[in-house]
Every structure is written in C-alpha cells, then in structure tokens.
Amino acid sequence: xxxxxxxxxxxxxxxxxxxxxxxxxxxxxxxxxxxxxxxxxxxxxxxxxxxxxxxxxxxxxxxxxxxxxxxxxxxxxxxxxxxxxxxxxxxxxxxxxxxxxxxxx
Numbered sequence: 001x002x003x004x005x006x007x008x009x010x011x012x013x014x015x016x017x018x019x020x021x022x023x024x025x026x027x028x029x030x031x032x033x034x035x036x037x038x039x040x041x042x043x044x045x046x047x048x049x050x051x052x053x054x055x056x057x058x059x060x061x062x063x064x065x066x067x068x069x070x071x072x073x074x075x076x077x078x079x080x081x082x083x084x085x086x087x088x089x090x091x092x093x094x095x096x097x098x099x100x101x102x103x104x105x
Contacts, residue, residue: 006040006058007089008065012049012074016082019074024051031072032064052089061088 012019021044028034028042034053041054055061065086072084097103 005088005090006056006061007052007054008061009087009089010051010053010072011085011087012051013082013084014049016049016074017076017078017080018046019076023077027074028053031074032068034064 024044038055038057038060039053040056043052045052065088068086070086072086074082074084076082
C-alpha cells in the first residue's frame with residue numbers, strides 16, 4: 001500500500017524559549033519561503049515542540065527538504081538562535097487494541 005506523502009514535521013529544540021503561533025507563521029513564510037497558497041493545514045503541537053505542515057501538492061515537501069537540507073534556523077525575540085529539524089511525516093503501521101475485541105479481528 002503506497003502512502004501519499006504531503007506532510008512535513010518541523011521539530012524545534014525542546015530547550016528553546018516558548019514560540020507563539022504568530023512567530024511560527026512568520027518563520028514559515030520567511031525562512032521556509034512557503035506561500036499561503038501551497039499550505040493546506042498547519043498543526044502546532046506545543047508540548048512536543050513540533051509543527052506539522054500539510055501541503056496541497058505531494059511534490060512540495062520534497063522541494064522544501066531539498067532547499068533547506070533538513071535543518072533551518074529560528075531566531076527568537078531575545079536574540080537566541082535554535083535549529084529546527086525538518087522531516088517527512090509518516091504514520092507507518094501502528095498496532096492498536098480495542099477493548100472487548102479479540103486480537104485476531
């Protein structure tokens with residue numbers, strides 16, 4: 001089964017200062033050079049210091065990774081600099097268990 005890949009995950013440094021949604025949107029536009037028309041959805045996961053970006057096109061994540069080399073800088077308001085790792089997002093195969101159902105179902 002082929003999985004359509006049109007999503008990237010940006011992992012911020014866990015020791016970096018808190019980042020607002022406004023700063024993340026500015027960073028996406030300025031550093032990643034992504035216009036609003038390319039992006040379908042942005043999901044911010046604050047506790048895990050991650051931002052997921054879903055694109056309209058399945059080719060766009062690969063061009064972003066190629067242009068950035070998988071790592072981009074983020075400049076905080078206090079002058080601190082932190083590195084953001086960028087990877088393709090993939091769910092892969094996950095095993096879940098539902099209560100009350102036999103394992104073979």
